[in-house]
Structure formats: structure tokens, C-alpha cells
Amino acid sequence: MESSFKPKKITINFFLQSKDFGGAEQFAKDLLLELAKKGNFVYLYTSNDFLLKNLTNKKNLQVKKTPLYLDFASNRRGLLKSILLSPFAIIYYFKVFSEIKKRSSKQVVIYSGFSEKIIPGPLSKLFNLPTFFIEYGPLEPLFVKLRGIPKFLYFLTKNIASKIIVPSNNT
16 A cells, blocks of 8 residues: 655755765765655755756755854864854854744754754754754764863764754764
8 A cells, every 4th residue: 555645845944064075975965865866845055066067956855055164173273263253153043043043944943063963953952843853873972072172062063953864874
């Protein structure tokens, strides 16, 4: 017997800050294209030049360049820069979530990288948007960096996600 259940189409707001293009970015690209292909509307907020170039003008997918690149977990310089840019990031993401909240369709937010979970993560919760994290691998190597500051920041935001998505059984 064929099921009459048809899933509702949703709008997915996907946040991915990354300067490089590797496995995580390829996974995100494939995921976004598949979600758009299935009729969902996808907004990608990214600083990644490869994704900006290769996902622009795809059906059901709108790519928006983020003006800020935050990196709370790479090194001291990145952490300091991210802390200094945080007030501007809060203003930028507050505007983004205000726009998202105005849309009439069902909205979800997905964060793919570590830094997205730190600033925009709490704002999506403030706007009462269903939020999902994608974790690509073990977080322990990040947690020991920079005297444990990334671990502390993640601890503050870990309960924001409704669900955590992992791309493999190993993860």
C-alpha cells in the first residue's frame, strides 16, 4: 500500500563560514543541492568563495555572502579578531534573523561550522527558530586549543540545537 504522507516543504537557512573547500564543504554543497532539488527553498549564508561561485543561480537556492568571517577556534589571532568583530556580527545576524522571521513559510536554521554556533546560534534561539547543528568530527581537538576557550564557548551554546546531524556513523 502506497503511503499518502507527503512531507511539507520548508525553508532551510544554512550558515557556513569557511575559507577552504574540503570534505565538510563538499558534504554541505551536496546536502543543499539535494534539499533544493526536493523542492525545499534554501538560503545559504556563507563566506566561502567556492560555494558563492558554484551555488549561485541554482533553482530553489539563494546564496548570500556574509560580510564577516569569525574564527573562534583556530589560533589566538583568530580568536581575538572574532571577539573584536562580535558586536558587528551580532548586529548583522540580528538583521538576518529578523528577515528570516518575517518569511511566512516554515523556517529552520542549520549551522555547519564551529563559529556559527557561537554568535548566530543564540540569536536563532532568541528568534525561536528550530536550530540544527552539523558536527563533522570529534570536537576534542578544538576543545584543548587556546586554553580551553572554544570548549567554554561551545558549552554555553550546546543546548541551542534541537538536533545534531552527523554525516557518518563514525562521527
